[in-house]
Amino acid sequence: MSDSGNKMFPQPYFNDNIIHYLNDINVLIKKLFHSFYTPYGLTFVQVPVLMALRRNGKMRVSDLGESLEIGSSNITPLCKRLEKSNLVTRTRSDEDQRVVFVEITDYALDILDKIEEDFNARMPDSVRLNNNESVAIENGLEQLHLYLVNLYNKTLDDRIRFN
Template identity: 35%
Template sequence: MVKPIHLDEQLCFSIYKAQKQFNHFYAQALAPFKLTYPQYITLLSLYEHGTMSVKEVGQTLALDSGTLTPLMKRLEKDGWITRKRSAVDERRVDVSLTAKALSLRDEIYEHVGSCVSAIDLSHDEFEAVKTGVDNVDAKLTAAITQPTR
């Protein structure tokens, strides 16, 4: 007999529930800036790496162009980024932060950085959870990319 699958025993369900809670937290934390979570992580990537091509941003965030293009159009419309064709390769579109994005960086960091303290995780707990989730992600990626038997 096959063992029944109980929802509360599923790792995927635990991660799903936690992800929903993160979405609620970030919706509140980012509301003063009128940013969505995908827009926020796009800005984080640009804060970290500087000007990048649209393709590089997509690779960094694991987002496809169908998701990234409207997201970037909105960020540009709202004054967070500029997009411009590369002078070296006109097929390449470079994305840069605006003065607005740069001036609000520390305020965003401070406002959103409260997440870890809000959930009352010690540094060691934080590192253990992050390492565990990163490990699950790597194992899922490997499992998905393996040919079926």
């Protein structure tokens, strides 16, 4: 007896449906969250930086940029702007002055908490997810993430081998 649930079906790597849904999700996320962070003077690019710092704690600027796929020529000025707004602190390493660490401030943590509270307060009960739905979406996103990472790594390997 074969397990048809694990059977591999041929799939195009470039799937119109996946691209369509990812684009729509990206647009909807930007539209949905825009009204929550703009009252605090934050941009769509700054929020993930602050969330990464909240999640990871103090980080080297280069590691922060790498984790968010933001190049060094963009992450450095972004962190400087966040510092001017008292949202992060930047400090140089005692061991190597070329290394700069960035850390989220209590002020920024308070703002993120307020955004989250505002979001939860304004979310209608009719669209709230139950625990099973939430877990299913999170698991699906994790699977999609792993699929895309593997696909990227595979195509990168092919480009290196064949170019």
